[in-house]
Amino acid sequence: MCGIVGYIGRREATPVLIQGLKRLEYRGYDSFGIATVGSAIEVYKRTGRISDGEAGAVGLHGCIGIGHTRWATHGEPSDVNAHPHTDCAEKIAVVHNGVIENYSELKRQLEERGHTFRSETDTEVIAHLIEEQYDGDLLAAVKAILPKLIGSYAILAIAEDSQKIVAAREASPLVLGIGDAEVFAASDMTPLLEYTERVIYLEDGDIAEITPDRLEIYHGGERVERPIELISWCVEDTRKGGFTHYMLKEIYEQPQSFYETIRAGISERVRKMVMEADEITLVACGTSYHTALIFKYLAESLCSIPVRVEMGSEFKYFTPPLRGLVIAVSQSGETADTIAALKMAKARNCPTLAITNMQGSTVTRIADQTLLMRAGPEISVAATKSYIAQLAALMEIINVRCEGAFDDVLSHAHLAIEDVLLQEIKEAVDLCAKAEHIFFVGRGPFYPVSMEGALKMKEISYVHAEGYAAGELKHGPFALLTSETPVVAICTPCPTYGVMASNIKEMKARRAPIIAIGVFGDTELAEIVDIFIPIPKTHLLVQVLTASVVLQLLAYHTACALQRDVDKPRNLAKSVTVE
Incomplete structure (x- = not known):
């Protein structure tokens, strides 16, 4: 969602803040702003992208500053609603990620007091709350107002007569980067990579007072120490490397992401947790929810273990009976709904496992154990290589439950992914680019693969x-099939192949153009569809991966044909850190 950066040190703050905000562009936003401490608080903010408006910020001076990219929650995107926000006298400035749930009541009270x-x-x-408490001690003022806030927040605050930044966190991520007589702050590590490899992850309830050479963190009124951790990523990992879009680069990085995640394996503690589980509940949102559904189909059929999959956004309000292992799946490790579900599982004394791409993220600190994906930075809003890395982690759990039965399959699966990256799909892209509506269908694990393919298509092409x-089309959706409604069908050799082929013929009889994904050499399927896209004839686990990659490429090239903003689709954010 929103992105936060902060800097205090020996450099001019504005260039650092501008570069940091550019690194956070992938999160999705509608406006941006910067505030620095010069002779006074200086603020520049506007709607749009910082790459289009950074020239207006270069006049801000000072070695202390905060910046923000906003994804609107309260109030439409506008220059006025952009962060940073100031008090009545414009001597205090704040940026904030999260939602203050009781803001209406607080605002009414403040207005009654003359604000x-x-x-x-x-x-x-x-x-305005800080303004009422501020007497020269910014830390004390922020400490005093936090108990009044109900909701989630990551806050950076500055004051014109204070040579420090005060940071606070509750249910919204905030990372501090430690440099040489300088400190950086950000929503995630990407803005920090150019300057330092040493970071501190603030915990919920932490308040930090930051000067260039001193960092003090408080929790519950007491001074605490948080460990300094080393970032394993580098700035080169976040660059396009010659690709037109980050999404295409990340699609092509998937063989390596899968291989690295499989190669990293599972710790003995996680292995023991998985083997002792009588049943498993997975909690996830969006693309992660689809990987969880794929896991359910595969684990129940291959391992005979009961698996339940729950949407994080529903879990908090409609909590199912919980027994056995609870797995939280989140690319960022900061998905608000998934975090809430994980806390509820902990409260019910369930063993918990986090699957995430971000070491040090909130889910890794809450869960009993963590299974880390090895996808590296993912900049495009649409998840691709993190999806494949999640599948790698979940397939490795299946492999553990099956006592290594799929060691060889998984260790060579990346080669099949490489093969489909070269697949020619132009004819299918041309058909999809002309459509207003597209159906994606499959059976078994290919049903959630189809759901993910549909999500990618609408996310980035707006189709x-x-x-x-596939069997559900007859129960209503058949009414929508026409000669202008393409159907993308996944039909590979498995127990449902025959009935899937029959479903395709039924759709074809309603004049729907059919794009089919099947295995090489399936001439029977190729003859009954309009466009046939072959994938390697391999194990079911690998076919799930290769079919997924074909659907990613289909969505990507369709979006390009329609001239969409592939990496930053409208209205979407990379990390959903508010409920």
């Missing part, structure tokens, strides 16, 4: 797409 508001945002109440279990 004037300029924006529609929930964040502005924070600046309406729906994923269905």
